[in-house]
Amino acid sequence: MNIAFIAGVLSNAVLSGTFILYATVGEVIGERAGIVNLGLEGVMLVGAVMGFVVTAQTGNPYLGVLAAALAGAAFNMIFAYLVVTRRGNQLASGLTLMFFAQGVTAIIGKAFVGKPITGLTDLRIPGLAELPVVGHALFQKDLLVYLVIPITVAAWFLLYRTSWGLRMRAVGEDKTVAFAAGLKPHRLQYQALFIAGLLGGIGGGHLSIAYTKTWQEGMTAGAGFIAVGLVIFAAWSPVRAILGAVVFGGAVALQLQLQARGANVSPFLLDMIPYLLVLVVLMLFGRVKGRVVPAGLKDVFEGTG
Amino acid sequence: MFLKVPAENSRRKGLAVLKQFSGKSFVLLCTALLPLLAFAACGASGTSTPPAAAADAHASFTMGIIHVGSKTDAGYNQAHAEAAELVQKNLPYVKVLEAENIPENADVSRVIENMISQGAKFIVPASFGYLDPAMQVAAMHPDIMFDHPAGFKQADNFHTYWAASDQHSYALGMAAGKMTKTNKLGFIGGFSIPNVIDSINAFTLGARSVNPKAEMHVIFDNTWSDPAKEAASTNALVDQGVDVVTMIVDSPITVVQTAEQRGIYSVGFHSTGVQKYAPKGWISGIGFTWGNFFAREIQSIEKGTWKSNPKNLLGDLNSDMVTLAPWGSAVPDDVKTLVEAKVADFKAGKAQVFTGPVKDNKGNMKIPAGKVGDASLVNTIDWYVEGVIGQGS
Numbered sequence: 001m002n003i004a005f006i007a008g009v010l011s012n013a014v015l016s017g018t019f020i021l022y023a024t025v026g027e028v029i030g031e032r033a034g035i036v037n038l039g040l041e042g043v044m045l046v047g048a049v050m051g052f053v054v055t056a057q058t059g060n061p062y063l064g065v066l067a068a069a070l071a072g073a074a075f076n077m078i079f080a081y082l083v084v085t086r087r088g089n090q091l092a093s094g095l096t097l098m099f100f101a102q103g104v105t106a107i108i109g110k111a112f113v114g115k116p117i118t119g120l121t122d123l124r125i126p127g128l129a130e131l132p133v134v135g136h137a138l139f140q141k142d143l144l145v146y147l148v149i150p151i152t153v154a155a156w157f158l159l160y161r162t163s164w165g166l167r168m169r170a171v172g173e174d175k176t177v178a179f180a181a182g183l184k185p186h187r188l189q190y191q192a193l194f195i196a197g198l199l200g201g202i203g204g205g206h207l208s209i210a211y212t213k214t215w216q217e218g219m220t221a222g223a224g225f226i227a228v229g230l231v232i233f234a235a236w237s238p239v240r241a242i243l244g245a246v247v248f249g250g251a252v253a254l255q256l257q258l259q260a261r262g263a264n265v266s267p268f269l270l271d272m273i274p275y276l277l278v279l280v281v282l283m284l285f286g287r288v289k290g291r292v293v294p295a296g297l298k299d300v301f302e303g304t305g
Numbered sequence: 306m307f308l309k310v311p312a313e314n315s316r317r318k319g320l321a322v323l324k325q326f327s328g329k330s331f332v333l334l335c336t337a338l339l340p341l342l343a344f345a346a347c348g349a350s351g352t353s354t355p356p357a358a359a360a361d362a363h364a365s366f367t368m369g370i371i372h373v374g375s376k377t378d379a380g381y382n383q384a385h386a387e388a389a390e391l392v393q394k395n396l397p398y399v400k401v402l403e404a405e406n407i408p409e410n411a412d413v414s415r416v417i418e419n420m421i422s423q424g425a426k427f428i429v430p431a432s433f434g435y436l437d438p439a440m441q442v443a444a445m446h447p448d449i450m451f452d453h454p455a456g457f458k459q460a461d462n463f464h465t466y467w468a469a470s471d472q473h474s475y476a477l478g479m480a481a482g483k484m485t486k487t488n489k490l491g492f493i494g495g496f497s498i499p500n501v502i503d504s505i506n507a508f509t510l511g512a513r514s515v516n517p518k519a520e521m522h523v524i525f526d527n528t529w530s531d532p533a534k535e536a537a538s539t540n541a542l543v544d545q546g547v548d549v550v551t552m553i554v555d556s557p558i559t560v561v562q563t564a565e566q567r568g569i570y571s572v573g574f575h576s577t578g579v580q581k582y583a584p585k586g587w588i589s590g591i592g593f594t595w596g597n598f599f600a601r602e603i604q605s606i607e608k609g610t611w612k613s614n615p616k617n618l619l620g621d622l623n624s625d626m627v628t629l630a631p632w633g634s635a636v637p638d639d640v641k642t643l644v645e646a647k648v649a650d651f652k653a654g655k656a657q658v659f660t661g662p663v664k665d666n667k668g669n670m671k672i673p674a675g676k677v678g679d680a681s682l683v684n685t686i687d688w689y690v691e692g693v694i695g696q697g698s
Contacts, residue, residue: 008544012537019533106406113375114383114558116582212532212559213566217375217406221531252534256541259524260491262694267497267525 003133005261009253011137017249018145019044019206023227024234024241025155026199031231032159033192034172034296038094039079040200041224042101047072047201048208049105049112052215056112061120064209065144065202072201073194075101080193084186087300098224106217113215120144120210142210144202151199155238158195168192172294175301185301200224226278233282235292244278251277363398366427366603369420371413372405373432373555374530379582380556380575381529384593385431387576391596392603399603400424409434417442421449427606429453429599439463450606452599452618455500457684459616466598468620468627469683470574471507472651473591475658476629476644477572478511480588481519481549483640484570488518491542491550493560495529501553503683506690507658508551513692515643521693522547532559539563549588557590558582570635577630587633597625619680622651664691 023044030037037043051068055061079097082088120142128139159165168188170178175185207223208215230248234241251274258270368389376386382405389401402420407413413435417428421442428451430439436456443451443463455467481490490512494501505523512519522545524538535552539560542550551572552560557579564571565583573579573590580587598620605611620626629648632641650656659678665671665688672678689695 004544004546008541011544012540015540016533016537110375111377114377114379114556116562207533212536213562214532214556214558216378216530216532216556219532221528221533223533252537253541256524256534256538257544259695260522260538260541260545260547262522264695267695268527271525271527 005257007133007137008260009250009257010134012253012256013246013250014137014141014145015211015249016252017245018148019203019211020223020227020230020248021148021152021241021245022144022203022206023200023224024230024245025152025238026196026203027227027231028234028236028238028241029155029159029168029192029199030196031236031297032172032294033168033189034175034294034299035083035189035193036090036094036228036298037076037079037193037196038091038225038228039076039097039101040094040196040227041220041222042098042105043072043075043079043197043200044204044207044220044224044227045101045105045218046075047204048219049109049204049215050201051205052115052117052208053108053112055117055119055209056115059118061118061209062143065120065205068201068205068209069198070201072199072204073197076193076197076200077190079197080190084189084193084301087302090298102218109215109217113217115215117209117213119213120206142206144206144210149242152238152242155195155199159238164191169294172296174296175299176303179301179303185303200227203227229278233278236294237292247277247281248274364607365398365400366396366607367400367402367420367424368392368427368429368599368603369402369404369417369423369425370429370431371407371416371420371435372403373409373434374406376403376405378556379558379579380554382431382555383578384576385429385595388595388599391594392599395596395600396603409438411438414438414442421446426450427452427599427603450602450611452602461612464616464618466595466618466620466626468593468624469680470591470593470627471503471658471683472622472648473627473629474504474507475511475514476647476651477551477589477591478508478513479515479647480636480640480644481508481551481570481572482512482514482516483643484588484636485512485516485519485549487546487548488516488520489545489547490519490521491539491545491547492521492523493535493538493542493550493552493554494523494525495554496527497525499682499684499686502689503686504553505693506686509690509692510658510663511647519692523689523693523695526554530555532556535559536563540567543567543569561587573630577628580631580633584634586635588636589632590630591627592630593627595626622648665689666691666693666695 023040027040047068050071051064054067055064082093083090122140122142125139129135167183171185171188178185230244233244255270255273259267370389372382372385374382376382389403392399393401402423402425404416407416409432413430426449430453433455436453439453440463443460447462451463452466456465459465492505509521522542526534526538535554536559539550549570550564553574557573561571561573561579561582565586570586570588571583572588577592579590657677659672661672661676662674663672
């Protein structure tokens, strides 16, 4: 282990963790309002393709990020309509919308496969970017990397320090009681899913506009499902989601760095590290689950709030 | 339980209506979505209409080609799509049916059946994973000819084609060995299979023939297509000190772009049109050019000489199935001369890629001095040559 190795792992972990963290925080907000969205993968794909298309057409990656966020939110509104207004099964609706998104994004993005874009450029933070080890990893990244922690903390603040967050969590715990207390569960769930869609869309956008600067059909490659898993890992807390993203991103980075160094281990085994690590952590911290899971997760509210 | 609130009755009534409606509307929604989904799944099947079929008196001919990814991926699929274009250009009476983004499962059987029903006489299921479903369809249509890439099963109407690229890998490895300053080269492979290991070895042998200090760092992504992982792999190699990277994944775009962004050199694979993604760091690449081969296959079907063909058609540097991409602006003239001289030697049969002595990276002698590794290595090799860091599988 040398400095270059650690710096490499750190730098790659930050990149691999960022788009996952956006999506995870979005899913935390949705699940706090009582809705599991297995279509998160689809939301990310929609964000990725719309972000890329707008960036390619306008040449402005920041407009692309905006488009990714809004497209993700708009797509999540379809999900909201199905599961909130029409009271559809959340798991089935989410999965169906994911497949729907795979097809739709393939059509939208067809003309844009292989289009070169400038994408989000790295912003060097003067002074800090020259630091050893952490300089390149933390202070020479694109805007979305710098924003992900503030946004996560803002999500925590929204959930736990505002009355809107309190109301929304009440809906997630028990819709009927929340309704009796004069809240409007449906409206709050729509709002939560809108924010979740914004964040999922930004996550997908980061992947296509900043990280890889390409659009490819199905490019999220399961990241949306990992984000749903990390919500459990994070015990439905946005701040703990940071830990989850760091562990997962770090494990991906570690296994690639080990391969690049020529570690005398089969690449197949190394490829399992991220998933094994998440499994181990789930086993170790699984017990807290019962205490923190929103009681009304997946419940259907039959009222008209 | 539902809340006991005023106006409960009317609400319940409303709910009942809603429930009924939601059942119906779900069906409606599904019916509305189905064509969209089907459209998404079938991609572009039938969108590429040929320029005025039957331009001359020649009887028309229809071929079908199925792509696993997008036709503009600057990689594996684009190479095949450009081949189909060339067929259309050189044989204007041929109608080409194309479908892209078709998954490697029973879907491909349906696409092939559909193409046959449209009159296709020659089918190219252009992905390794189409092997079994395509063979099943081929067995039901003995009069339709199939060409499948790099597979290991053949039938009378189902042949295998591919082109060995290890001579090109060796030649471009020489360029990489000359141009590296850190003496560290990087390779990103989809899977650790003999075909890929063969390329890694050839590239490394080429590099070390001109730069004995060169070492090769290898990362396998365990997927042919995952841009995020490809970007992360490139970054991991650069962080390790690698300053020339090459790859065998479906689309080279992400690796080449990330390399350019990190300020290192790149060598492409699959299609020749990748340099626009790396104007500064592009060295060259290997491009597969199947167009003339497909045209010859069509002509042999028309003449009825198809069955006399060998069932496994493997091209090499002397064939027109694989070529070197144009040089990048960063490559000095003496490197170009050196590489082109080696290519000429390969073509003339004066040089071989695996010329003994070749040791593996654990120090065992694999090919003794005076011997030459035979052509079956590409399908069997499971060891790395000296200079490759890491283990194969």
